[in-house]
Amino acid sequence: KNFLNYLTRYQEEDLVGNCAQTDVKGDRSLRPHQQEDPDLYLRVVEKREDGIVVRGAKAHNTIAPYADEIIAIPTRMMTEKDAGWAVAFAMPADAPGITQVIRVTNYRKRDKLQAPITRYGSADAITVFDDVFVPWERVFMCGEYQFAGQLASLFATYHRHSYTGCKPATTDVLMGATALVAEYNGIEKAPHVRDDLAEMVAIAELVYGTGIAAAVKSVKAPSGTQIPDIVFTNVARYHAGINVYREHEILAEIAGGLPATLPPEEDFYNPETAGYMAKYIMRKQGISAEDQHRCFRMISDLLCSAHGGVVQVAGIHGGGSPIMERIAITGQYDMKSKKQLAKYLAGIEG
Structure with a gap:
C-alpha cells in the first residue's frame, strides 16, 4: 500500500527518480551481516513509531545528481541474518542526512570547433545515507529478507x-x-x-x-x-x-x-x-x-x-x-x- 500511494504521487507530480541499488559491498566474499563494517550495505539502524533510520551508501547512481527522489532497494538475495539490511524506501534527493559525492565527465570542451557531441556527458554519485530518517509511509521493505x-x-x-x-x-x-x-x-x-x-x-x-x-x-x-x-x-x-x-x-x-x-x-x-x-x-x-x-x-x-x-x-x-x-x-x-x-x-x- 505504501508503494502504491507513493507511485500515485510520483506520477501525478511527474517526479524523476534514481534507483539506488548497488551497495558498496565491502568484501565481496561475505554477506551483509558478515562484513567487518556493517554500513557497507545500506541498513536499518533504528526503528521508531514514526519511521526508520538508515545508514550506508549506494554507488554508481547515474541519475541521482539531477533526480527528485532517491529510491533505494536491495542489491542481492539475503538470508534471515541479513534482515536488517533488507530495506527499500524513497526519499527526496536533498533530504537531511543524504550526501551525494558527484563525479562529472564530459567530452572535451572546444572553443571554436563546436559539434553536437560536445553537448553531452554524465554525472554519477556515491549516495551516502548518514542516519537518514525515513517516515513509514515512504518505507516499502523493512526486514522482509525473503523478498530482497x-x-x-x-x-x-x-x-x-x-x-x-x-x-x-x-x-x-x-x-x-x-x-x-x-x-x-x-x-x-x-x-x-x-x-x-x-x-x-x-x-x-x-x-x-x-x-x-x-x-x-x-x-x-x-x-x-x-x-x-x-x-x-x-x-x-x-x-x-x-x-x-x-x-x-x-x-x-x-x-x-x-x-x-x-x-x-x-x-x-x-x-x-x-x-x-x-x-x-x-x-x-x-x-x-x-x-x-x-x-x-x-x-x-x-x-x-x-x-x-x-x-x-x-x-x-x-x-x-x-x-x-x-x-x-x-x-x-x-x-x-x-x-x-x-x-x-x-x-x-x-
Whole structure:
C-alpha cells in the first residue's frame, strides 16, 4: 500500500527518480551481516513509531545528481541474518542526512570547433545515507529478507532490458564513426573494413532483436505490468557487455593512431601552425581539412577522453556485469528439456 500511494504521487507530480541499488559491498566474499563494517550495505539502524533510520551508501547512481527522489532497494538475495539490511524506501534527493559525492565527465570542451557531441556527458554519485530518517509511509521493505533477492532481480531485469534499446544506439555511433573514418582514409572498400563493420552490425542487431524478443515473450505480472522474458533479456545484455571493448577496438584499428596524438584544437587555429595542420591532416581528396579535423576530433573524444572511458566501463557493468547475466541465464533456462532431448537421441530411457 505504501508503494502504491507513493507511485500515485510520483506520477501525478511527474517526479524523476534514481534507483539506488548497488551497495558498496565491502568484501565481496561475505554477506551483509558478515562484513567487518556493517554500513557497507545500506541498513536499518533504528526503528521508531514514526519511521526508520538508515545508514550506508549506494554507488554508481547515474541519475541521482539531477533526480527528485532517491529510491533505494536491495542489491542481492539475503538470508534471515541479513534482515536488517533488507530495506527499500524513497526519499527526496536533498533530504537531511543524504550526501551525494558527484563525479562529472564530459567530452572535451572546444572553443571554436563546436559539434553536437560536445553537448553531452554524465554525472554519477556515491549516495551516502548518514542516519537518514525515513517516515513509514515512504518505507516499502523493512526486514522482509525473503523478498530482497526477488526485488533486486526484478529491477535488474528491467534495467538490462532497457540496455537492449540504448546499447545498440551507442554501437550505431561507433559504427558510424568507423565507417566515416574509413571513407576519409580511403579504405572503405577494403575487405577487413567491411568485415569489421559487418561484425558491428551483427552485435547491434543481435542485442536489439533479442530485446524485441524479450518484449514479445514478456508476461503480465499480477500488478498489470509487463515483465520482459528473463532469458532473452539477459542474453541480449550479456552480448552487449562482452562486446563493448571489441567495438571500440574496431574503431581504434580503422582510425589509426591519430585520435590519440591529435594536436590540441588551438593548433588548428594558431596562425603559426594552422597551415601545417590543414595540410597534413588531409586524407582522401575532396574532403575538406575541417571535416577531416571534425571527424578525428570526434573519434578522439569517443576513444581517448575521460567520458569515453566512463562509457566503456559503464557499457560492461551497467545493469549487471556479464557474470550476473550468465548466472541469470543458467538459473532461468530450461536445461532439463535439453537433457531429455539428448537422452532421446542417444536412446537412453528415462
